[in-house]
Amino acid sequence: MTQIKMHLLVCGGTGCRSSHSEGVSQALNESLTNHGLDAEAKVVTTGCFGFCEKGPIVKVIPDNTFYVQVTPDDAEEIVKEHVLKGRKVQRLLYLDPEREKTVSDDRHMTFYKKQIRIALRNCGFIDPENIDEYIARDGYMALAKCLSEYTPQQVIDIIKKSGLRGRGGGGFPTGLKWEITARVQADQKYVICNADEGDPGAFMDRSILEGDPHSVIEAMAINGYCTGASRGLVYIRAEYPLAIKRLQIAIEQARTYGLLGENIFGTGFHFDIQLRYGAGAFVCGEETALIHSMEGKRGEPTFKPPFPSEHGYMGKPSNVNNVETYANIPVIILKGPAWFASIGTEKSKGTKVFALAGKVNNVGLIEVPMGITLREVIFEIGGGIKAGKEFKAVQTGGPSGGCLTARHLDTPIDYDNLLAAGSMMGSGGMIVMDQDDCMVSIAKFYLEFTVEESCGKCSPCRIGNKRLHEILEKICKGEGTMEDLEKLKNLSQVIKDTSLCGLGQTSPNPVLSTLENFWDEYVEHVVDKKCRAGVCKSLMKYTIDAEACVGCTACARACPVNAISGERKQPHTINPSICIKCGACMEKCKFNAVLLQ
Amino acid sequence: MSQIKSLDDLRKIKEAVQKKIQLREKSIDPEKVIQIKVGMATSGIASGAREVMAFLIEELEKRNIEAVVTQVGDMGYCYAEPTIEVTLPGKEPVVFGNVTTKKADEIIEKYIKNGELIDGILPANYHTI
Ligand SMILES: Cc1cc2nc3c(=O)[nH]c(=O)nc-3n(C[C@H](O)[C@H](O)[C@H](O)COP(=O)(O)O)c2cc1C
Ligand code: SF4
Ligand code: SF4
Ligand code: FES
Ligand code: FES
Numbered sequence: 001m002t003q004i005k006m007h008l009l010v011c012g013g014t015g016c017r018s019s020h021s022e023g024v025s026q027a028l029n030e031s032l033t034n035h036g037l038d039a040e041a042k043v044v045t046t047g048c049f050g051f052c053e054k055g056p057i058v059k060v061i062p063d064n065t066f067y068v069q070v071t072p073d074d075a076e077e078i079v080k081e082h083v084l085k086g087r088k089v090q091r092l093l094y095l096d097p098e099r100e101k102t103v104s105d106d107r108h109m110t111f112y113k114k115q116i117r118i119a120l121r122n123c124g125f126i127d128p129e130n131i132d133e134y135i136a137r138d139g140y141m142a143l144a145k146c147l148s149e150y151t152p153q154q155v156i157d158i159i160k161k162s163g164l165r166g167r168g169g170g171g172f173p174t175g176l177k178w179e180i181t182a183r184v185q186a187d188q189k190y191v192i193c194n195a196d197e198g199d200p201g202a203f204m205d206r207s208i209l210e211g212d213p214h215s216v217i218e219a220m221a222i223n224g225y226c227t228g229a230s231r232g233l234v235y236i237r238a239e240y241p242l243a244i245k246r247l248q249i250a251i252e253q254a255r256t257y258g259l260l261g262e263n264i265f266g267t268g269f270h271f272d273i274q275l276r277y278g279a280g281a282f283v284c285g286e287e288t289a290l291i292h293s294m295e296g297k298r299g300e301p302t303f304k305p306p307f308p309s310e311h312g313y314m315g316k317p318s319n320v321n322n323v324e325t326y327a328n329i330p331v332i333i334l335k336g337p338a339w340f341a342s343i344g345t346e347k348s349k350g351t352k353v354f355a356l357a358g359k360v361n362n363v364g365l366i367e368v369p370m371g372i373t374l375r376e377v378i379f380e381i382g383g384g385i386k387a388g389k390e391f392k393a394v395q396t397g398g399p400s401g402g403c404l405t406a407r408h409l410d411t412p413i414d415y416d417n418l419l420a421a422g423s424m425m426g427s428g429g430m431i432v433m434d435q436d437d438c439m440v441s442i443a444k445f446y447l448e449f450t451v452e453e454s455c456g457k458c459s460p461c462r463i464g465n466k467r468l469h470e471i472l473e474k475i476c477k478g479e480g481t482m483e484d485l486e487k488l489k490n491l492s493q494v495i496k497d498t499s500l501c502g503l504g505q506t507s508p509n510p511v512l513s514t515l516e517n518f519w520d521e522y523v524e525h526v527v528d529k530k531c532r533a534g535v536c537k538s539l540m541k542y543t544i545d546a547e548a549c550v551g552c553t554a555c556a557r558a559c560p561v562n563a564i565s566g567e568r569k570q571p572h573t574i575n576p577s578i579c580i581k582c583g584a585c586m587e588k589c590k591f592n593a594v595l596l597q
Numbered sequence: 598m599s600q601i602k603s604l605d606d607l608r609k610i611k612e613a614v615q616k617k618i619q620l621r622e623k624s625i626d627p628e629k630v631i632q633i634k635v636g637m638a639t640s641g642i643a644s645g646a647r648e649v650m651a652f653l654i655e656e657l658e659k660r661n662i663e664a665v666v667t668q669v670g671d672m673g674y675c676y677a678e679p680t681i682e683v684t685l686p687g688k689e690p691v692v693f694g695n696v697t698t699k700k701a702d703e704i705i706e707k708y709i710k711n712g713e714l715i716d717g718i719l720p721a722n723y724h725t726i
Contacts, residue, residue: 003654007620040651062624063667086637086668125621132614142605218666259598266602522635 006040007061007081008114009122012045013210014203014242017051019364020072024056027075028088032083038085041083043478047211049124051111054094058189059124067092082450095548097361097383105299110361110380116343118351119167119327120367123211128246131253140259142333143218143225147267152182152226153189159226159329161337163349168194168285168322168399169182169427171415181227181319189229190318191220191271192308193326195236195243198282198352199428200397200449202516204353207365209236209243212327213250216271217302219329221260224271227319230271237280247275278588282399286501287320289455299572300457301501322427324353331437344370344593348414352425358394358432359386368413375409389434393517397426400506403439407493410460422513424506438535439518440525444472446510454503489515540596542579542586546571548593555594579592608716629686631657631664631709636680638670645697646679652698653681658717665711677719683708692719 010016025043032038049057054068058078065088067078074092081087091219094109103109117123126133134140146155160175177521181189193216197205209216220232236244251273254260255556262270267579276294282298289513290314293299294408312318332340341349348370357363360382368377374394378384385391393403402423404411411417411511415425447469456462474480492508493514501503515522524530531539544555544564552571555563563579564573573583601607602629623630635650650668657664667684677694683704693704694717707713 003651003658003670004620005650005654009621061621062627062665063669064624064627084672085642086635087670132610133618135611136614138611140607141604141611144607148604225674255599258602265607416612525723534610589636 001017004040006041008041008043008078008083009046009059009061009124010043011047011049011052011057012128013048013052013123014240016055017049017058017242017348019055019069021056021070023072024058024070024075027072028058028079028278029470030484031076031079033081035084037079037083041079044127045129046125046263047123047128048206048207048365050120050363050367051094051362053363058092060079064107065096066106068094071125084417110383111366113337113440114372114376114381115367116351116369117342117367118331118343119208119215119324120211120216121331122363123207126212128211128213129249131214131250131257134212137336139214139330140218140519142330143221143267145260145269145333146222146225147265147269147298155222155226155333156182156459158333159339162332162340162369163330163337163347164325164328164340164347164416166222166322167324167328169397169425171425174321176228177309178223178226178358178394180307181229184310184317186317188231188316189227189311190316190534191223191227191229191232192231192286192287192291192294192313192318193234193323194320195222195234195240195323196278196280196285196286196290197240197323198285198453199235199427199429201357201431202355202398202427202429203366203581204242204355205222206243208245208323208327208353209240210419211249214254215241215327215330216258217247217250217254217321219326221264221271223319223321223326225269229315229317229319230270230272232271232428233276233286233294233313234273234276235276235294238277244275244277244375251275264375281455283455283501283503284450286503288410289501290320290321300453300455301503305499313519324428345412345414345417345591347416352413352428354428355381356428356430356432358430359389359434359437359581360384360432361386369398370414371412373412374404377413377430379407382432385432385434391437392435392437393433393439393442395423395431395433395436395442395510396429396505397509398429399423399449400424400509401426401429402509403433405512405516405517407517409475410522422516423509436531436535437516438476438531439521440472440475440531441516441533441535443510444476445470447472447507452501454507458498458504460495460498461500461507464499465490465507468495468508472511476526476531477508477521477535478525478529482523482526485522485526487513533594537581540581541576542574542581542583543572543595543597544572544585545595547592548591550591550593552590554588554590556583558588560584608635618685620665622695624700627665631662632684633664634669634682635664635666635670636670636678636682638678644678647698649681649701650677653705656702660705670678672684680719685709685712688712692717693717694719 002411058067058070164174276301284293286301289299308318350559351367353367362383381403395403454461549571556564563575610626679696682690
């Protein structure tokens with residue numbers, strides 16, 4: 001029998017599938033068969049590699065060749081050249097944006113160099129629809145070990161010692177939460193996985209569920225053992241069909257092996273998992289709203305305490321954790337809490353997955369050790385700012401977070417440092433901005449989202465955020481006053497202090513942090529009526545450069561409102577009080593004399 | 598699929614399925630294991646490089662030697678095809694020419710197992726990535 005000497009890993013994540021990676025797998029398989037190579041090389045569909053923007057990704061093992069933007073038409077060349085003759089297909093290799101050189105294997109890509117993959121350990125490595133591949137990577141070994149060698153309290157102590165904190169946003173110590181749920185006496189308890197992931201642009205949890213669903217299932221079972229719960233529920237948004245499908249397959253396979261169900265590992269422990277679907281409202285990610293939504297009630301938050309750990313789903317103690325939090329658990333059990341605690345900073349252990357986006361050269365999903373600096377993330381992993389422009393700010397924490405500036409570039413990233421800097425870890429959104437981004441508009445964007453997503457139950461959030469948004473709109477239109485800036489500050493504080501749930505308590509953060517870090521830009525908008533980034537159209541003025549203007553009259557004839565005057569062959573001028581900023585003159589001028597400032 | 602009823606059952610399944618992904622495991626950190634590159638350009642294939650590669654993969658596994666075997670394009674030694682390059686962890690790469698399965702066997706036994714230098718080493722005249 002010939003031995004398999006090559007694996008062609010094709011990304012089957014949502015990002016790559018939307019750029020037709022399934023067609024690539026199919027074409028590769030056909031081509032291998034045609035060349036009689038199907039006994040030597042095997043195509044494996046994996047989860048996300050984190051490099052979705054350049055997808056579909058194909059990675060060749062064992063030489064770690066990383067091909068980007070592969071189309072089905074490229075399959076034949078990969079097989080004929082690479083599989084058959086060992087020659088890499090140069091034109092499909094990743095091009096390093098800075099050095100303008102192709103990089104032949106992913107271990108030499110700066111994108112991967114500083115990453116440590118714990119939660120994403122199996123993403124882009126195993127076939128998520130095949131439980132055997134998970135088992136080959138020590139899958140379910142942690143559950144077996146817990147059930148046969150540790151008492152529930154011992155497992156809880158391991159998690160406590162590891163220093164793991166919740167990855168869903170708040171950063172609550174995970175071991176402590178488990179302990180609280182375990183201590184409450186009840187006839188029935190629940191293990192809940194929060195897979196709502198509502199932050200705009202976030203896809204960390206989706207990628208984990210698509211690429212390594214068993215890690216979450218295994219961790220939920222471990223939690224069931226610790227807390228005394230026999231039922232698990234995953235609350236997942238219906239817009240994640242692929243993640244849902246992979247979870248369903250994984251749960252089915254785990255049941256067949258007896259890893260879910262009755263008498264697991266012959267130890268008398270019962271545990272099973274069901275899925276619950278969310279409609280995709282941001283507020284339903286808040287744990288009390290999530291529980292109400294699962295109970296078939298309106299997805300509105302209620303006051304805490306009581307916490308779900310005491311009084312949760314159906315009034316029973318329920319342990320709610322985020323997808324990424326769970327994904328860390330099996331590794332912590334197997335490698336030990338000391339290993340995990342050796343990564344990170346004093347109070348934030350382990351790694352965090354971020355969805356790096358915005359004006360960086362490499363956007364994608366990354367997992368980095370806590371304590372890494374923003375500079376390393378943006379300029380090394382992210383490959384620097386696009387088109388050589390200047391870094392301006394980075395937004396973390398989504399609608400609950402804030403914007404950090406160049407001053408913070410060397411701050412180690414962890415829960416406490418981000419809070420101190422006026423932002424937060426959040427679930428892992430990270431958007432990089434450059435000189436072309438207007439910070440007032442950014443704050444406005446997030447408020448727009450909050451106003452849309454506020455459930456409306458409490459008035460500070462429902463009305464207050466709307467007022468904040470109105471003031472921001474006014475400022476962007478050039479109608480703001482210094483008084484408005486004071487109002488923004490005061491109102492923000494009131495909303496934070498009086499809102500019922502985490503949504504309202506954090507929604508003014510984008511406003512407060514931009515006021516704090518970009519005060520000058522706000523003042524420019526209200527006093528000078530200027531937007532330096534050129535984003536707020538209302539603040540822009542069309543003018544004619546007298547030096548460059550030859551007086552051809554083309555602009556004046558194009559202007560629909562007759563705002564331009566001037567003699568033939570003399571420099572023209574625009575009357576700003578008539579101008580409606582349509583841009584027609586600028587388009588018509590052949591001498592680049594019309595300016596927009 | 599049969600049910601897994603104990604930690605031992607799980608270990609047995611793991612051993613049985615581990616082979617499926619072994620190739621991937623080794624490539625995470627190829628510097629830690631023995632790396633072998635087989636020249637696979639047209640001239641290499643014609644002179645039997647494919648057979649040599651298959652032989653190496655099979656035998657290394659049988660003899661329980663952890664190695665990553667990759668194929669590369671033309672290594673620039675057409676006169677001595679098939680060629681293979683062997684890199685022991687922490688050592689400089691060494692290139693062997695005119696490798697037959699018999700020669701490959703000798704390379705495994707002498708060079709790979711004991712670090713003994715044997716006939717057929719070519720002067721290094723190229724760079725691989
Ligand atoms: C408005 C709002 C939205 C939230 N959205 C999510 C979410 O999408 N996913 C999530 O895991 N946690 C979300 N949370 C946090 C949850 O309430 C809860 O703290 C978390 O799921 C606990 O898990 P962890 O300790 O593992 O982070 C949200 C909180 C608020 C206030
Ligand atoms: S922008 Fe439009 S309205 Fe204003 S001067 Fe030019 S053509 Fe006239
Ligand atoms: S088209 Fe240009 S050059 Fe001609 S009058 Fe207008 S601004 Fe001046
Ligand atoms: S979905 Fe393919 S790399 Fe992310
Ligand atoms: S100079 Fe007359 S149209 Fe341009």
